[in-house]
Amino acid sequence: xxxxxxxxxxxxxxxxxxxxxxxxxxxxxxxxxxxxxxxxxxxxxxxxxxxxxxxxxxxxxxxxxxxxxxxxxxxxxxxxxxxxxxxxxxxxxxxxxxxxxxxxxxxxxxxxxxxxxxxxxxxxxxxxxxxxxxxxxxxxxxxxxxxxxxxxxxxxxxxxxxxxxxxxxxxxxxxxxxxxxxxxxxxxxxxxxxxxxxxxxxxxxxxxxxxxxxxxxxxxxxxxxxxxxx
Amino acid sequence: xxxxxxxxxxxxxxxxxxxxxxxxxxxxxxxxxxxxxxxxxxxxxxxxxxxxxxxxxxxxxxxxxxxxxxxxxxxxxxxxxxxxxxxxxxxxxxxxxxxxxxxxxxxxxxxxxxxxxxxxxxxxxxxxxxxxxxxxxxxxxxxxxxxxxxxxxxxxxxxxxxxxxxxxxxxxxxxxxxxxxxxxxxxxxxxxxxxxxxxxxxxxxxxxxxxxxxxxxxxxxxxxxxxxxxxxxxxxxxxxxxxxxxxxxxxxxxxxxxxxxxxxxxxxxxxxxxxxxxxxxxxxxxxxxxxxxxxxxxxxxxxxxxxxxxxxxxx
Numbered sequence: 423x424x425x426x427x428x429x430x431x432x433x434x435x436x437x438x439x440x441x442x443x444x445x446x447x448x449x450x451x452x453x454x455x456x457x458x459x460x461x462x463x464x465x466x467x468x469x470x471x472x473x474x475x476x477x478x479x480x481x482x483x484x485x486x487x488x489x490x491x492x493x494x495x496x497x498x499x500x501x502x503x504x505x506x507x508x509x510x511x512x513x514x515x516x517x518x519x520x521x522x523x524x525x526x527x528x529x530x531x532x533x534x535x536x537x538x539x540x541x542x543x544x545x546x547x548x549x550x551x552x553x554x555x556x557x558x559x560x561x562x563x564x565x566x567x568x569x570x571x572x573x574x575x576x577x578x579x580x581x582x583x584x585x586x587x588x589x590x591x592x593x594x595x596x597x598x599x600x601x602x603x604x605x606x607x608x609x610x611x612x613x614x615x616x617x618x619x620x621x622x623x624x625x626x627x628x629x630x631x632x633x634x635x636x637x638x639x640x641x642x643x644x645x646x647x648x649x650x651x652x
Numbered sequence: 653x654x655x656x657x658x659x660x661x662x663x664x665x666x667x668x669x670x671x672x673x674x675x676x677x678x679x680x681x682x683x684x685x686x687x688x689x690x691x692x693x694x695x696x697x698x699x700x701x702x703x704x705x706x707x708x709x710x711x712x713x714x715x716x717x718x719x720x721x722x723x724x725x726x727x728x729x730x731x732x733x734x735x736x737x738x739x740x741x742x743x744x745x746x747x748x749x750x751x752x753x754x755x756x757x758x759x760x761x762x763x764x765x766x767x768x769x770x771x772x773x774x775x776x777x778x779x780x781x782x783x784x785x786x787x788x789x790x791x792x793x794x795x796x797x798x799x800x801x802x803x804x805x806x807x808x809x810x811x812x813x814x815x816x817x818x819x820x821x822x823x824x825x826x827x828x829x830x831x832x833x834x835x836x837x838x839x840x841x842x843x844x845x846x847x848x849x850x851x852x853x854x855x856x857x858x859x860x861x862x863x864x865x866x867x868x869x870x871x872x873x874x875x876x877x878x879x880x881x882x883x884x885x886x887x888x889x890x891x892x893x894x895x896x897x898x899x900x901x902x903x904x905x906x907x908x909x910x911x912x913x914x915x916x917x918x919x920x921x922x923x924x925x926x927x928x929x930x931x932x933x934x935x936x937x938x939x940x941x942x943x944x945x946x947x948x949x950x951x952x953x954x955x956x957x958x959x960x961x962x963x964x965x966x967x
Contacts, residue, residue, distance in 0.1 A: 460731075460734065460933070460935060462934055596738065599742070602744040602747060605744075605747050607751055607755075609737070609747065609750045609751060609754060610730070610733075610734045610737075610754055611734060611737060611738045612734060612735060612738040612933060646928065
């Protein structure tokens with residue numbers, strides 16, 4: 423499926439002061455990300471072309487989706503929504519503004535007991551509206567180092583719900599060293615974001631086999647020279 | 653902000669050289685690589701285009717004098733330090749030390765150079781930074797690979813900040829009969845060093861056969877080195893009109909600059925090999941990172957500074 427502008431139901435409708443402020447904030451955040459990390463997108467398997475995609479990435483830092491979002495060409499960026507935890511992003515007005523208005527995140531409730539909406543249905547709905555998504559199938563930040571945590575099943579269920587959409591593995595390198603958990607000020611270090619070849623759920627492919635295959639495709643993008651972070 | 657006649661002559665001359673290079677690159681691309689299929693020619697043209705940007709920035713900095721040069725090289729040092737630290741084994745426990753390195757040591761060093769406080773900027777990093785930073789890392793209590801981590805951080809500062817800051821420090825020298833013309837010393841250093849790199853590249857591509865250090869840098873050849881060193885020494889001698897040196901002195905100093913630059917490139921190549929990368933970064937198209945372009949300046953600037961200071965300067 424290739425985008426046309428009429429398919430986009432995302433975030434381009436209004437031009438109020440809040441919208442302008444959100445755009446300024448978005449630009450400021452990408453400029454800051456570039457100034458600190460000199461981040462570079464490496465397209466190794468997919469091209470930076472405006473196709474509808476689910477980018478699934480390794481997760482080591484709260485800034486992960488910012489870097490991924492920064493290296494996307496601006497027109498793709500406008501249609502790409504991170505999937506993020508509601509319990510984190512709605513805890514303060516500033517976070518809510520950044521999560522909802524700047525990044526237009528699909529906010530999901532991670533707690534099965536309290537949630538009203540099913541996360542997979544929320545994601546599928548966003549895809550049906552024409553958006554691309556950024557998801558972190560490890561489910562939480564990975565503190566251990568460069569080996570991925572086992573994937574949660576969300577990626578499989580999303581691939582079942584939207585079988586035609588491209589699933590693109592994306593390795594974000596070095597950001598955990600720029601700002602380790604618990605630190606406040608980032609150290610300037612060079613980061614890269616590597617986009618791999620798109621994959622799809624095979625016909626009758628079992629869940630575990632698919633998740634293993636998807637994780638292996640992502641792990642294969644990790645740079646050989648990446649330093650083990652402690 | 654003044655443009656001395658000598659500086660204007662030099663900048664016009666460099667633009668002339670680059671115009672010739674651009675024309676040659678354009679003809680080569682037109683004849684041999686019309687669809688971008690020859691990587692050597694594509695890389696050559698990317699390098700030439702990056703040279704235009706570097707010459708323009710350098711020219712602007714020199715025209716703006718002390719403040720312009722200090723800011724330009726401080727920005728280069730920042731980019732270089734970022735590239736270097738990216739390849740080190742530092743850990744979470746080094747976070748404070750690295751924050752101080754980036755946001756205190758580096759700005760303070762360039763500020764000291766800007767104020768001209770020789771007694772402080774020549775020891776600030778080797779004494780104060782080198783003692784303070786390991787303390788900060790030790791306070792975090794992680795002893796794993798400790799010596800390696802602090803040594804790498806110290807060398808990053810030495811190479812990327814201390815050595816680079818000796819380029820703007822040339823403005824602090826007080827040479828009788830040369831007052832107000834010190835920016836030309838910087839121009840001389842940069843033209844000789846970079847001229848040597850370019851001449852080595854050209855001689856190596858034309859005649860290069862015998863590899864000097866195949867394990868460290870497969871592109872460095874004896875023919876390229878000798879041809880480049882002699883060419884750059886001649887260039888340096890030919891630029892003596894803008895220096896306090898006689899042509900013979902300028903040739904001798906150029907030879908020292910060229911040798912330090914060459915071996916500096918070798919050392920930095922060995923570090924890249926050790927870390928398993930081909931380039932330090934990617935910000936300068938065709939050249940790689942800032943350190944790829946600065947490595948020879950890094951090693952020659954402090955030596956050039958001290959030679960001129962000892963023999964010519966009254967401060």
